[in-house]
Amino acid sequence: MNxxxxxxxxxxxxxxxxxxxxxKLGGIIGIFPTVILVVTTAMLGAAMLRSQxxxxxxxxxxxxxxxxxxxMEIIEGPMLLVGGALLLTPGFFxxxxxxxxxxxxxxxxxxxxxxxxxxxGVEVNLGGMGKKPDSxxxxxxxxxxxxxxx
Numbered sequence: 001m002n003x004x005x006x007x008x009x010x011x012x013x014x015x016x017x018x019x020x021x022x023x024k025l026g027g028i029i030g031i032f033p034t035v036i037l038v039v040t041t042a043m044l045g046a047a048m049l050r051s052q053x054x055x056x057x058x059x060x061x062x063x064x065x066x067x068x069x070x071x072m073e074i075i076e077g078p079m080l081l082v083g084g085a086l087l088l089t090p091g092f093f094x095x096x097x098x099x100x101x102x103x104x105x106x107x108x109x110x111x112x113x114x115x116x117x118x119x120x121g122v123e124v125n126l127g128g129m130g131k132k133p134d135s136x137x138x139x140x141x142x143x144x145x146x147x148x149x150x
Contacts (some may be wrong), residue, residue, distance in 0.1 A: 014094065018089075018090070018093055018094060021092045021093060022091060025037075029082075038090050038091070038092075041087060041095045042088050042090070045084060045086075045087025045088065045095070045099070045102065046084070047085035047088070048103075049102060050098075052102055052104065055140075056076050056080060057073075059072075060074070060077075071115055072108070072111050072112075075115060076107055076108075076111050079101045079110065079111060080102065083098045083099070083100070084098065085098070086098030086101070087099065087102065100118045106125075
């Protein structure tokens with residue numbers, strides 16, 4: 001099944017699920033508590049997104065400063081964006097998926113899965129960021145200054 005068919009099914013089923021859950025919960029606890037619950041999850045999600053975004057950005061900067069490939073952080077960044085968007089979308093099904101992506105332990109587990117199963121064999125070149133020139137490489141970098149005189 002191609003990706004467009006999966007996305008079509010996703011965008012068809014998710015709103016139906018959201019409406020179903022909102023009507024069911026609204027019937028059980030009432031409309032105002034349901035609305036308050038939806039708004040509260042959106043506010044909590046925004047706060048978590050901000051906190052986790054800053055934390056992931058710091059981990060990315062630290063990895064680059066050490067000269068390491070920030071693979072986990074590169075995967076986690078878009079996951080945070082998707083999780084935040086899902087939490088801002090009204091509904092409980094999307095909130096559950098959004099919280100799954102914003103909670104560090106579950107996001108980390110999912111990012112490791114993606115790295116191990118979908119990004120194996122991908123080479124990343126940092127362009128020498130954070131590393132000293134290596135004399136054993138094929139094209140060693142020679143640092144120096146020059147002055148042109150005409």
